[in-house]
Amino acid sequence: MTRYSHVIPPGEFWIHEIKRGEHFRIVDLHGNQAVDTLFYNARNYADRFSAQDTIREQKNIYLTTGTRLMSNFGTTMLTITEDTCGRHDTLGGACSHESNMVRYAIEKRHMHACRASFLKAVSTWPGLEKRDIPPNINFFMNVPVTPEGQLTFEDGISEPGKYVEMRAEIDVLCLISNCPQLNNPCNGYNPTPVEVLIWG
Amino acid sequence: MFEEVIQPGASWSHVLKRGTALRITDVEGGANVGALFYNFECTTERYNMPDTLKAQHIARLTRDFVLYSDMGRILCSITGDTVGWHDPLGGCSEAGRDSFLIELEKWGLGPRDLVANVNFFSRVDVAHDGAISFHEGNSKSGSSIDLRAEMNVLTVLNTVTHPMASGAAKPVLVSVFKVEAPRHDDPCRVSRPENGRGFTLTERYFL
Numbered sequence: 450m451t452r453y454s455h456v457i458p459p460g461e462f463w464i465h466e467i468k469r470g471e472h473f474r475i476v477d478l479h480g481n482q483a484v485d486t487l488f489y490n491a492r493n494y495a496d497r498f499s500a501q502d503t504i505r506e507q508k509n510i511y512l513t514t515g516t517r518l519m520s521n522f523g524t525t526m527l528t529i530t531e532d533t534c535g536r537h538d539t540l541g542g543a544c545s546h547e548s549n550m551v552r553y554a555i556e557k558r559h560m561h562a563c564r565a566s567f568l569k570a571v572s573t574w575p576g577l578e579k580r581d582i583p584p585n586i587n588f589f590m591n592v593p594v595t596p597e598g599q600l601t602f603e604d605g606i607s608e609p610g611k612y613v614e615m616r617a618e619i620d621v622l623c624l625i626s627n628c629p630q631l632n633n634p635c636n637g638y639n640p641t642p643v644e645v646l647i648w649g
Numbered sequence: 650m651f652e653e654v655i656q657p658g659a660s661w662s663h664v665l666k667r668g669t670a671l672r673i674t675d676v677e678g679g680a681n682v683g684a685l686f687y688n689f690e691c692t693t694e695r696y697n698m699p700d701t702l703k704a705q706h707i708a709r710l711t712r713d714f715v716l717y718s719d720m721g722r723i724l725c726s727i728t729g730d731t732v733g734w735h736d737p738l739g740g741c742s743e744a745g746r747d748s749f750l751i752e753l754e755k756w757g758l759g760p761r762d763l764v765a766n767v768n769f770f771s772r773v774d775v776a777h778d779g780a781i782s783f784h785e786g787n788s789k790s791g792s793s794i795d796l797r798a799e800m801n802v803l804t805v806l807n808t809v810t811h812p813m814a815s816g817a818a819k820p821v822l823v824s825v826f827k828v829e830a831p832r833h834d835d836p837c838r839v840s841r842p843e844n845g846r847g848f849t850l851t852e853r854y855f856l
Contacts, residue, residue, distance in 0.1 A: 494761070495759070495760040495761045496760075499740065499765070500698070500699075500765060501698075501738065501739065501740025501741075501765045501766070502740055504738065504781060505738075505739055505740050505781070505812060505813060508780060508781050508782070509778070509779045509780050509781060510738070510775055510779045510781060511779040521746070521760075521763050522746075522760075523743065536779075540698075540699055540702055540703075540708065540738075541699055541702075541703055542697065542698070542699020542700060542702075542703065543699070545700075545719065545721070546721075547700075547719070547720045547721025547722075547850070548700045548703070548704065548717075548719075548721060550721050550846060550850060551700070551704050551717070551721045551843050551846050551847050551850065552703065552704055552843055554846075555846060555849070555850070564719075578693075579693045580692075580693045580695075580761050580762055581761055582719075583764055583765070584697070584698055584699050584764070584765050592703075594708040594775040594779070595708075595775075595777075596774060596775065596776060596777065598707060598708045598709030598734065598775070599706055599707060599708065600702050600703065600706050600707055600708045601706060602703070
């Protein structure tokens with residue numbers, strides 16, 4: 450019944466259309482792997498996943514079963530139908546050469562980063578460019594916020610084989626960077642592959 | 650240098666020059682100012698909510714914090730704040746989005762340039778379980794925030810009501826004034842080692 454499956458190595462991007470009504474599963478094969486993910490309305494890329502609209506509509510910053518992933522124009526793009534991890538991040542965004550320089554050291558510029566993968570992806574895909582890279586979802590990543598307004602990167606709560614599954618409510622284009630970050634615990638300091646599956 | 654009232658529910662934009670600052674004053678109390686920031690010289694460089702939050706380990710904005718672009722540079726520093734909490738999470742309503750789009754189109758920008766925005770004078774609380782709620786009464790009459798431009802920043806504002814709030818939109822007073830360059834012991838620069846590097850990268854851009 451699976452029409453498509455693919456293993457994304459760490460540090461690689463994946464870009465693929467998912468049709469309305471299809472199911473999409475991301476499997477954290479080895480555990481604690483951040484999967485930086487963007488969605489676009491496949492008919493209009495200006496209509497894309499919005500972290501702020503998603504968290505405001507469900508009144509919660511974490512994503513899990515029942516979450517509707519919203520666009521910046523109020524479109525329900527996908528609904529999370531199953532989640533064996535329990536919590537996914539909307540605020541941590543993607544690492545970049547530049548954010549690594551700020552966060553860790555200017556000498557870290559060369560280290561591979563998600564936004565470099567996103568940039569490589571949009572350069573291959575007609576209709577997308579740098580300004581089409583908004584704040585993303587980090588599936589399987591744990592970024593708690595305290596009532597005092599502090600934000601921290603904690604050890605992951607995912608484990609090998611945990612997965613998140615969603616149903617596309619419109620035709621969407623999905624762009625993933627399987628995170629190569631080595632400077633914080635988002636990948637358990639050991640980036641590993643994840644699997645994506647699509648079925649009708 | 651000049652000041653201007655932004656009427657309730659209205660939009661405003663200005664290229665805030667490096668070496669100047671913008672003071673926004675909540676005239677009546679309970680204002681909300683939706684805000685977006687772009688590098689005027691290369692507008693694909695713009696305010697980045699996650700980079701701002703994770704570099705400083707915050708989910709709120711106040712004095713001594715800075716607003717980061719996606720390029721590791723500091724667009725604006727918050728050099729003064731009498732409120733204590735401004736919202737980086739809540740986003741904008743449909744009316745707020747329309748207001749942003751009208752103002753962005755004036756500068757040749759459009760829907761693809763909409764990114765996560767800041768809401769000055771508003772506060773969104775996050776509970777331990779991740780639930781968010783609008784905090785009433787966050788900003789009193791006469792409250793103000795000072796934003797010092799560290800680059801030449803296209804600043805796009807509107808006074809549309811916060812998307813999680815009820816009640817009427819309120820006016821704000823904006824004033825632009827000259828400021829000194831941040832010194833080596835500037836409170837925003839020394840508030841975190843990350844911000845020290847952010848200032849270094851921003852200063853290198855102008856060399």
